[in-house]
Amino acid sequence: MIQTLDLRGSHLTRAELLARVPRAQVDIGAAVSRVEPLIADVRERGSVALVDQAERFDGVRPSHVRIPPERIQDALTNLPPEVKRALLESINRVQQATAAQVPPERVTTLATGATVTQRWSPVSRVGLYVPGGKAVYPSSVVMNVVAAQVAGVEHIALASPAQREFSGEVHPTILAAAALLGITEVYAMGGAGAIAALAYGVADIELEPVDVITGPGNVFVAAAKRVVNGVVGIDAEAGTTEIVIIADATAVPDFVASDLISQAEHDEAAASVLITDSPDLAEAVRASLQRLVPVTGNRDRVVAALGGPQSAIILVDDSDMAVAVSNAYGPEHLELHTAHNATLVSQIRNAGAIFVGPYSPVSLGDYIAGSNHVLPTGGSARYTSGLGAYAFLRAQQIVEYSxxxxxxxxxxxxxxxxxxxxxxxxxxxxxxxx
Known part of the structure; x- marks a missing residue:
């Protein structure tokens, strides 16, 4: 079901570790040539191209690309109460945690009459992309919108693919989440076409160009972001999701196995990796997977992800080697299930988000921990950060000398x-x- 990679007894350089760690093979460059005509089509034909692309890729022709405000409010009215309560709690917690990311203005006095003021100014307008493929992601609405709002962005446009089962409109749960956050500019458009529309604008639906585009998506969304980067700012070229778990003999096998499954159910190319210095735990987790996978809700997807080359149980000599492997990998999500978590946290350099202890699963961060779940993938955590208010802020220096x-x-x-x-x-x- 999942491969074993035994690194015990080896003394690998950083370059060798980078070459050995399992990784999903996502070639964004190869997708660029496929999205460039779609982007050009939207620039030339506007909403007509967006409707044609929705029919081609989503199987439906939207009657309107921009969602009427009353439809957004209807979605909120019909939102199940328990989902509304959960979204409100998520919004509250993410708002509180994100507020810490906005630096205060600081004035440095270099001499009498000589000052440099450091301030952080939000961009004026952003476009937020919420995927709509294998799952529905109102949580991504929360993560994107709250970060922008806390930063002080005034104008927010949200795009999500047209849904065939909802007559070409955006999924109602996505609309309801937007309504809770006060977002009224929502568009039924997906994929590369949506990224093009946000970057260049679409005059016939009064969609103005944005300054920054953020939000996760598939390889074609990532490729489209690459193409428009420079015309607008982007958060990252997101790849498939990934989890790395560092665990020792004290870990609970079922907890570890469940967390590996939770990431694997996102996508067949999702990466689930366990790094451990305990062969006994490795076997216990394998046994848990064999018991839990057959009864999970997205079994086929999980089996494909766990059985792919991007997933593995990695055996190491000790915790130092586990940290070295993890830092070389630079995971989107990192969980620590050891007797020495505090020590390990201080040694971790490369991770999008770190979840410490058996009661801090990644799924908590996906929804309601207060952290942001839009995180760097594909090893990019080695040089970039997850989404936050800072993605929408620009540092400005104000110089004043007498x-x-x-x-x-x-x-x-x-x-x-x-x-x-x-x-x-x-x-x-x-x-x-x-």
Whole structure:
């Protein structure tokens, strides 16, 4: 069901570890050539192209791309009470945790009359993408919208694929989540076409271009983000989901197996990886998987994901080696099930989010922990972060010098300008004191 990779006794360099860790094979570059015509089509034909693409890829022709406000409110009215309560709790917790990500304005006084103010300014308009393939993701509405709202973004447009079972409209649970957050600009469009529409705008449906596009999606969404990156900002080129669990002999096998299954049910290419220094735990987790997988709700998808080359049980010599393997992998989600979690947390450098202890499963973070579940995949946690308010903020420096403060640094400015053979730079200062 799941392969075993035995690294015990080996002394691998970082490069060798990067080559050995199991990884989903997602070739975003190969998908670029397939999405470029779709993007060009939307730029040329606007909403007509979006409707044609919905029919081609989603099996339905929406009667309207932009969802009428009354339909959004109807969805909220019909939302089951228990789902509404859960979404409100999620919104509250994510708002609280995200507020910590907005830095305060700071003024640095370098000399009398010389200040540099550091402030963080939100972009004006963002486009948020919510996927609609194998599952429904109102939680992604919460994660994207709350981060943007806490950052102070004024205008938010939300896009999600047209649903055949709902007559070409966005899934009502997605609409209800948008309504709870006060979002009224929602579009039934998906895939590369949606990314193009958000980036370039669509005049015939009064969709204005955005400044930043965020949100998860399949390989074609990721490829489309690559194409429009530079026209707009993007959060990341997201790949398939992944979990790494570091566990020792103290871990509960059923807990570990259940968490591996929870990620595997997302997608056949999802990666579920256990790193352990305990062969006994490895066998116990394998036995748990054999018992739990046949009775899980998305069995076929889980079997495919666990049996793929991207999933594995990795045997290591000790906790230091487990940390080294995990840091080389740079997982989207990392769980720690050991007797020394606090020590391991201090050693982890590369992970989108870290879930500590047996009662902090990744599924908690997916919904209601307060953390954001839009996280870096494919090893990109080694150099980038998950979604947060900072994705919508730009650092700006405000420089203000008085005449006396500028006079005090006149000579250094002139000296550096002459050293760089840019005399006009120096003249721009000295002319003020001629």
């Amino acid at each position: 005449a006396d403060a500028l006079r005090d640094v006149q000579l250094p400015v002139v000296a550096l300008a002459e050293a760089e053979q840019l005399p006009g730079h120096g003249d721009a200062v000295t002319i003020r004191f001629s």
